[in-house]
Amino acid sequence: MNPHENNALHILHVLSAIVAIGTIFYACAGTPETRKKTLIWSGIAGLLLLLTGIRLWQGLYGFAGGWAIVKLVCWLGLAAFAGLAYRRREKTSLWITLTVVLTAVALAMVYLRPF
Ligand code: HEM
Secondary structure (H helix, E strand, O other), rough: OOOOHHHHHHHHHHHHHHHHOOOOHHOOOOOOHHHHHHHHHHHHHHHHHHHHHHHHHHHHHHOOOOHHHHHHHHHHHHHHHHHHHHHHHHHHHHHHHHHHHHHHHHHHHHHHHHO
């Protein structure tokens, strides 16, 4: 992978992570009219996060490293929360707690790479 692609993927990956997580927090407080737009942005950011992550994993590590699989599992959870937050408003604090926990796990995986 050339350095330009590497830099572009890192920037897009982290930007889409920020947007994807932001949409979950918005979904926890937004009115029902905001649902469609928020879920569209959540979907776009989530897809970009996944695709850039997989390309980085392939390009930098040749799909080696269990830590990336843990990140995939974290992504799976995060991908569901914006939709859930609109449907199950009474559980807002659960969605926020789980979002913070899964994000912390994903960050620990990429910075510590324990396995
Ligand atoms: C769950 C949400 C995710 C968050 C919050 C997240 C966060 C991050 C951050 C902050 C970095 C930059 C690390 C750095 O260069 O300092 C990164 C890099 C990376 N992420 Fe993610 N990520 C997520 C999902 C994923 C997914 C689903 C994959 C795919 C398996 C993935 C694979 C990678 C890879 C391979 C790198 C490059 C590591 C390196 O530069 O050595 N990430 N991620």
